[in-house]
Amino acid sequence: MLTPINSTLFTFERNNKMEQQTEKKKIVFSAIQPSGTITLGNYLGAVKNWVNMQDEFNCIYALADLHTITVRQEPAKFRKNIIDAYASILACGIDPEKSLFFIQSHVNTHAQLAWVLNCYTQFGELSRMTQFKDKSAKHADNVNAGLFTYPTLMAADILLYQADMVPVGADQKQHLEISRNIADRFNGLYGNVFKVPEPYIPTKGARVMSLQDPTKKMSKSDENVNACVTLMDSPDVIMKKFKRAVTDSEACVKYAEGKDGINNLMGIYSCITGKTFEQIEAEFEGKGYGDFKTAVGEAVIEELRPVREKYEQYIADKTYMQECYTKSAEIAQKYSQRTLSKAMKKIGFVMP
Numbered sequence: 001m002l003t004p005i006n007s008t009l010f011t012f013e014r015n016n017k018m019e020q021q022t023e024k025k026k027i028v029f030s031a032i033q034p035s036g037t038i039t040l041g042n043y044l045g046a047v048k049n050w051v052n053m054q055d056e057f058n059c060i061y062a063l064a065d066l067h068t069i070t071v072r073q074e075p076a077k078f079r080k081n082i083i084d085a086y087a088s089i090l091a092c093g094i095d096p097e098k099s100l101f102f103i104q105s106h107v108n109t110h111a112q113l114a115w116v117l118n119c120y121t122q123f124g125e126l127s128r129m130t131q132f133k134d135k136s137a138k139h140a141d142n143v144n145a146g147l148f149t150y151p152t153l154m155a156a157d158i159l160l161y162q163a164d165m166v167p168v169g170a171d172q173k174q175h176l177e178i179s180r181n182i183a184d185r186f187n188g189l190y191g192n193v194f195k196v197p198e199p200y201i202p203t204k205g206a207r208v209m210s211l212q213d214p215t216k217k218m219s220k221s222d223e224n225v226n227a228c229v230t231l232m233d234s235p236d237v238i239m240k241k242f243k244r245a246v247t248d249s250e251a252c253v254k255y256a257e258g259k260d261g262i263n264n265l266m267g268i269y270s271c272i273t274g275k276t277f278e279q280i281e282a283e284f285e286g287k288g289y290g291d292f293k294t295a296v297g298e299a300v301i302e303e304l305r306p307v308r309e310k311y312e313q314y315i316a317d318k319t320y321m322q323e324c325y326t327k328s329a330e331i332a333q334k335y336s337q338r339t340l341s342k343a344m345k346k347i348g349f350v351m352p
């Protein structure tokens with residue numbers, strides 16, 4: 001049994017007793033969709049940075065399950081994905097005593113503010129979102145209204161917490177931009193209701209590409225299983241995938257344009273070991289790709305070993321996880337309600 005957490009210990013709540021604060025930590029918000037196993041790409045590109053930000057900032061993290069149903073989900077699998085993702089992210093090192101980490105649908109202010117923001121967002125600007133265009137082409141049989149208003153729900157997620165910074169990958173930058181525009185527009189009409197968030201581009205972290213087609217982002221929905229490493233892959237499987245990684249015919253470990261496969265492996269290796277590209281090039285000078293691939297595979301295996309072990313611990317202790325997400329959601333609910341109420345009051349709603 002894992003030790004139950006004590007919600008009064010949440011530094012988030014302590015730090016947000018504004019009156020008592022001398023130095024205010026910046027607020028960070030980010031979320032990830034629970035749409036399957038967490039990949040090495042999610043880990044190195046996002047979650048590892050979330051972990052590293054926990055001491056410096058007031059971090060609020062969510063599993064964006066409401067966003068996930070914009071694509072049809074099989075109920076049992078969806079439920080399992082949410083619990084698996086929660087356990088995996090805890091296992092990566094998100095500490096529920098330092099940060100909030102909740103499930104979006106447990107905090108009802110998100111859907112409420114999203115509705116309000118829908119009425120302050122134009123059809124035209126939502127039509128221009130590249131993710132909407134891509135996803136509606138991909139799911140042509142289900143171009144639902146949720147897919148269209150996905151960005152306003154994301155804006156609600158962020159604006160509810162008066163977040164100063166939002167760590168996002170390149171593919172979500174346009175969504176952050178529209179969140180900023182919505183906040184500016186609303187503030188222009190009603191005064192300062194929302195903090196206008198800044199994107200946060202972490203100094204560390206890698207954009208991990210497919211091991212089979214390194215011009216494409218690593219994705220769990222890839223048809224080729226060897227393209228993607230997940231946090232739940234066994235050491236043997238991880239090594240096999242790295243040994244089969246697509247490279248080039250040069251046999252020279254060097255970061256260069258056109259060497260997408262090697263660049264990707266170098267990015268992964270650098271992100272895990274902290275070595276620079278120059279150091280990596282020196283380390284593998286005169287050695288072949290076989291040695292390099294084995295070294296990258298081993299680095300990934302050792303990095304993910306404790307994550308997998310902790311995942312097993314968390315997934316076996318549903319009571320503990322439930323306590324984590326329930327307590328986080330309670331605090332998130334209280335905090336976000338203040339922003340929602342403020343916005344609704346400004347609009348002219350009669351407050352209860």
Ligand code: TRP
Nearest residue numbers: 029030031032033064154157158
């Ligand atoms: N749309 C994001 C993604 O798919 C997840 C997300 C939802 C998010 N709400 C957010 C990210 C708010 C940052 C801030 O990756």
